[in-house]
Each structure stands twice: as structure tokens, then as C-alpha cells.
Amino acid sequence: MLSYILKRIAGTLPTLFIIITIAFFMIRLAPGGPFDSEREVPPEIAENLERVYHLNDPLWQQYGYYLLNVLKGDFGPSFKYQDYSVSELIAQGFPVSIQLGLLAIILALVIGVTLGSIAALRQNKTVDYLVMTLAMTGITIPNFVMAPILVLVFAVFLGWLPAGGWGDLKHMVLPVIALSLPQIAMVARMTRASLIETMNAPYIKTAKAKGLPPRLILLRHASRATMLPIISWLGPASAAIITGSVVVEQIFGLPGIGRHFVNGALNRDYTLVMGVVIFYGVIIILMNLLVDLLYAWLDPRIRY
Numbered sequence: 141m142l143s144y145i146l147k148r149i150a151g152t153l154p155t156l157f158i159i160i161t162i163a164f165f166m167i168r169l170a171p172g173g174p175f176d177s178e179r180e181v182p183p184e185i186a187e188n189l190e191r192v193y194h195l196n197d198p199l200w201q202q203y204g205y206y207l208l209n210v211l212k213g214d215f216g217p218s219f220k221y222q223d224y225s226v227s228e229l230i231a232q233g234f235p236v237s238i239q240l241g242l243l244a245i246i247l248a249l250v251i252g253v254t255l256g257s258i259a260a261l262r263q264n265k266t267v268d269y270l271v272m273t274l275a276m277t278g279i280t281i282p283n284f285v286m287a288p289i290l291v292l293v294f295a296v297f298l299g300w301l302p303a304g305g306w307g308d309l310k311h312m313v314l315p316v317i318a319l320s321l322p323q324i325a326m327v328a329r330m331t332r333a334s335l336i337e338t339m340n341a342p343y344i345k346t347a348k349a350k351g352l353p354p355r356l357i358l359l360r361h362a363s364r365a366t367m368l369p370i371i372s373w374l375g376p377a378s379a380a381i382i383t384g385s386v387v388v389e390q391i392f393g394l395p396g397i398g399r400h401f402v403n404g405a406l407n408r409d410y411t412l413v414m415g416v417v418i419f420y421g422v423i424i425i426l427m428n429l430l431v432d433l434l435y436a437w438l439d440p441r442i443r444y
Contacts, residue, residue, distance in 0.1 A: 145429070148429050148432070149429070152429075155421070156418070156422070156425070159417065159418065160210065160418060161203075163417045164414060165203075167405075167408070167413050168202075168410070206414070215230075215414065215415035215418070216415075218404075219410065219411060220403070220404070220409045220412070226412050229415075230400070230415055232395070233395060233396045233398075233399065234397055234419075236394055236395055236396035236397075237385055237396035239312065240316060240385055240388070240394070240396065241319070244381050245320075245323070245377065245381060247316060247324070248320045248323035248326075248327050249370070251320075252323065252325070252327025252328045253370065255271050255274075255324070256271070256327060256329065256331025256335065257331055257332075257335055257366075259271040259272060259328065259332045260332045260335035260339070261335075263336060268332075271328060271332070272328075272329070274325070275324075275326075276325070277325070278321050278322055278325030279322060279326060281322070283387065286321055287314070287315070287318040287388055288391065291303045291391075301313050304392040305392075305394075311392075315385075315389070315392045318388050318391075318392075319385060320381075323381065326377070330369045330370060331370065333369075334366045334367075334369045335362065335366045371434050374427065374430075374431050374434075375424070375427050375428040385398045386401050389402075390402045397416055401413060401416040401417075404416065
């Protein structure tokens with residue numbers, strides 16, 4: 141197991157290198173620069189700023205400087221947020237983003253697995269059709285469309301919840317729901333399909349022939365096999381929730397990493413955008429590794 145983990149971690153290095161390289165040159169190809177503004181800067185000041193941040197060097201030299209700094213764990217200073225480094229901005233926004241992401245994943249798992257199980261146990265019944273209809277609706281409506289609708293209904297019309305900002309638990313409700321709704325739909329569909337297949341497996345039929353109660357069969361024998369596709373979903377879902385939070389945090393005005401990413405892209409804050417991209421990439425890679433390790437715990441037949 142340890143050798144497998146070490147090999148997987150070593151295999152992430154080329155992936156991170158490719159992510160850094162593509163992101164570095166893509167942000168540089170965008171028109172404008174970090175020190176462009178409506179008020180024209182004197183040429184002497186602009187030249188000094190570019191020299192300090194190595195922006196007047198050839199692009200390949202800038203790339204080399206940045207790689208060396210990343211290897212040292214230094215994402216550099218932010219071009220727009222004065223007196224703040226990129227690491228400090230990420231450290232400030234990460235608690236907000238991780239709370240939203242974890243709550244959205246937990247909500248998607250609890251509600252999605254419950255609805256999918258109900259639909260599978262009532263296959264081809266009215267409840268099954270209703271759950272699948274809601275699931276298809278949740279999949280087709282993206283969170284950046286659902287978020288303004290939630291604000292309009294629950295904040296503007298009903299006045300039950302705040303429309304934005306960050307504070308107590310009430311401020312989390314709408315962003316978490318907006319992030320989790322597409323994932324709830326995905327989990328419900330996967331759970332239904334997996335549980336139907338599992339309940340028709342030979343070992344489940346044997347357990348029924350022995351006279352075991354349906355609840356015991358479901359919890360003890362069918363649950364682990366049913367959860368395997370859901371565990372596979374965790375890796376891509378984490379990526380979807382993390383990248384989705386970029387838009388949701390901007391809509392609700394939350395001080396998370398996603399908001400820093402959007403502002404950094406609009407301001408051509410090269411170091412901030414790069415730092416957030418690398419940070420997101422590391423989280424997604426670690427989540428995929430965790431998913432692979434959970435597979436062995438759920439299915440003893442899997443060996444590394």
C-alpha cells in the first residue's frame with residue numbers, strides 16, 4: 141500500500157508540471173497586464189514595476205523564475221492586493237471555500253443516496269419516476285443559473301435568508317444548496333442504477349433465500365457494493381464543486397478562493413491566478429488518490 145501511495149504521489153508531479161505550464165502561458169496570452177488601468181502610468185514608473193516583477197524579461201525567463209519559486213513553496217506577491225502574498229490570500233479564502241465544499245458534498249451524499257435508494261426500492265413506481273424527473277432537472281440546470289433563482293425566491297420574495305455575504309449559518313444555506321443541487325441529482329441517479337444492479341446479484345438472492353430481513357440485506361450486504369460508483373464520483377465531484385464555487389462565491393459575495401480567482405483573472409493578477417490554479421490542482425489530485433484508497437476498503441477484491 142505504501143509503495144502504491146508513493147508511486148501515485150510521484151505520478152502527480154508531471155500532472156502538476158503540465159498544469160503550471162499551460163496556466164502560465166494562457167494567462168500571459170490574455171490581453172492587458174497587471175499594471176494596466178484607466179489612469180495612465182508614467183513610463184518610468186511602469187518600467188520600474190515591470191523590472192521589479194521581471195515582467196520585462198523574456199517569457200521563458202519569467203517561466204523559469206516562477207518554477208523556481210514554486211519549488212520553494214513561494215507563489216509570489218499579489219500584483220493587485222498590496223502588502224499581501226498569494227499564499228496569504230489563499231490562506232484567508234480557503235476556510236470559506238472548504239466549508240462550502242464539504243457541506244455541499246455531505247448534502248449531496250445524504251440526500252442523493254437517500255433519494256436514489258428510495259427510487260431503486262420502488263423501481264418503476266410513481267416515486268421512482270418523480271425522483272428521476274427531479275434528478276434530470278437538477279443535472280440540466282447549472283449552479284450559476286440556480287444561484288440567482290434561489291436568491292430571488294428565498295432572499296428577495298420570501299426574505300427568509302440573506303442574499304449574500306459571510307457570517308453565521310444562514311449565509312451558508314443558499315450557496316451550499318446552489319453548489320450541491322447538480323451533485324444531488326448525479327448521486328441519486330448513480331445510487332438508483334447501482335442498487336438495482338446489486339439487488340439482482342446472486343449473493344443478494346442467496347441472502348433472500350436464507351430468509352434474512354430486507355433491511356439487513358440492504359445495510360450489510362448491498363450497501364458496500366452500491367457505494368463503489370459513489371466513491372468513484374467523489375473525485376470528479378470534488379473538482380466540479382471546487383470549480384463551481386468560483387462562480388457561486390462571486391454571486392453571493394463570499395470571501396473564498398473562488399472570488400480571489402475571478403478578481404485575479406479580471407485584474408490580470410498573474411501570480412494570484414497561478415497560485416489558485418496550482419492549489420486547486422493539488423486538492424483535486426489528493427481527492428482522486430483518496431478515492432482510490434477508499435476502493436480497497438469497500439471492496440476487498442481490489443489489490444494494489
